[in-house]
Amino acid sequence: MNHSQQLLITGGAGFIGSNLAIALQKRGYHNLTIVDNFSSGAPDLIRGLKNINLIREDITNSGFFDKLKKERFEVIFHQAANTDTTYSNDKAMIFNNVESFRNVLNFAIVSGAKLIYASSAAVYGNGPIPMKEHQKLLPLNSYASSKCMIDKLAKDAIRERNISIIGLRYFNVYGPKEAHKGKSSSMIWQLSRTIKEKKSPRIFKYGLQARDFIYVKDVAEANIRAMESKERGIFNIGTGTTVTFNRIIEILNEIFGTSFQPDYFDNPYNFYQNHTQADTNLASKILKWKSRFSIEEGIKDYFNSIKKETL
Numbered sequence: 064m065n066h067s068q069q070l071l072i073t074g075g076a077g078f079i080g081s082n083l084a085i086a087l088q089k090r091g092y093h094n095l096t097i098v099d100n101f102s103s104g105a106p107d108l109i110r111g112l113k114n115i116n117l118i119r120e121d122i123t124n125s126g127f128f129d130k131l132k133k134e135r136f137e138v139i140f141h142q143a144a145n146t147d148t149t150y151s152n153d154k155a156m157i158f159n160n161v162e163s164f165r166n167v168l169n170f171a172i173v174s175g176a177k178l179i180y181a182s183s184a185a186v187y188g189n190g191p192i193p194m195k196e197h198q199k200l201l202p203l204n205s206y207a208s209s210k211c212m213i214d215k216l217a218k219d220a221i222r223e224r225n226i227s228i229i230g231l232r233y234f235n236v237y238g239p240k241e242a243h244k245g246k247s248s249s250m251i252w253q254l255s256r257t258i259k260e261k262k263s264p265r266i267f268k269y270g271l272q273a274r275d276f277i278y279v280k281d282v283a284e285a286n287i288r289a290m291e292s293k294e295r296g297i298f299n300i301g302t303g304t305t306v307t308f309n310r311i312i313e314i315l316n317e318i319f320g321t322s323f324q325p326d327y328f329d330n331p332y333n334f335y336q337n338h339t340q341a342d343t344n345l346a347s348k349i350l351k352w353k354s355r356f357s358i359e360e361g362i363k364d365y366f367n368s369i370k371k372e373t374l
């Protein structure tokens with residue numbers, strides 16, 4: 064492990080990027096550059112971190128990477144994306160996410176950097192459970208389609224070029240520093256906020272939708288593991304287990320000392336993932352990574368931060 068490596072995090076002022084930056088600094092990696100256009104994240108999220116080189120830039124702009132070429136990055140963690148699965152402008156979604164990735168990929172190829180990027184369980188849509196990396200991809204919206212396109216570009220580059228790429232298909236991530244995401248934040252954050260406001264948590268009928276919720280500290284750890292690994296490829300990053308929205312409300316009631324009953328309403332979306340669950344065999348065998356937090360432990364750890372976040 065070479066702690067003097069120069070590391071670049073795109074989208075590093077966002078939810079997962081900021082948690083990753085914190086985890087890297089805790090592990091002794093201090094040469095961090097963050098690039099973000101603050102379309103969703105904000106400098107506040109990384110305020111406590113020292114010696115960060117923070118650049119405000121839109122990475123769909125390829126000219127930016129020409130300027131960056133004189134820097135020597137060993138590893139790039141690409142987290143930047145529009146993450147709103149209900150975003151109505153498909154063209155803008157695809158442009159933002161795919162062009163960003165194309166620019167980062169070209170930069171990694173030219174500079175010889177290792178590329179670790181965020182893919183998503185959204186690529187599996189309502190496909191068979193548990194979701195395996197090689198199963199058919201069934202994107203339900205433009206966000207998911209953008210991630211399918213990115214994975215295809217990555218696979219082609221792994222096959223055709225001598226470049227180290229690891230794609231991490233995050234499942235449903237929750238944890239500190241996600242409040243800015245509003246309706247794109249995790250159901251755990253959204254339901255906890257309603258309970259804190261002393262209102263009944265509203266969920267789609269009848270709360271049986273199930274998610275493989277993964278704590279953000281586990282996701283940060285998966286990125287660090289990927290940085291240290293010599294492998295290439297695309298890996299699921301989930302716990303391998305699921306929990307229903309009804310159960311999340313029970314856990315939150317236990318934590319907040321409340322007894323709210325769910326307020327069920329009709330799901331207005333016809334492009335909704337009803338169930339996600341990762342097959343984690345590849346990640347554990349090849350990346351040697353496994354999640355550490357159960358849902359109860361993750362929410363408990365998160366709760367200490369929720370108390371501090373603005374509601």
Ligand SMILES: NC(=O)c1ccc[n+]([C@@H]2O[C@H](COP(=O)([O-])OP(=O)(O)OC[C@H]3O[C@@H](n4cnc5c(N)ncnc54)[C@H](O)[C@@H]3O)[C@@H](O)[C@H]2O)c1
Pocket residue numbers: 073074075076077078079080098099100101102103104105120121122123141142143144145146159163181182183184232233234235236237244
């Ligand atoms: N949160 C989840 O549950 C989840 C699940 C699967 C995959 N992911 C992926 O993880 C990554 C991080 O997501 P997040 O949840 O932290 O969301 P986020 O919105 O908090 O972070 C994304 C960051 O990227 C920045 N960004 C967006 N477009 C940009 C551009 N063109 N140029 C520069 N910066 C740009 C935003 O300002 C934001 O800070 C994304 O790629 C997302 O698709 C997240």
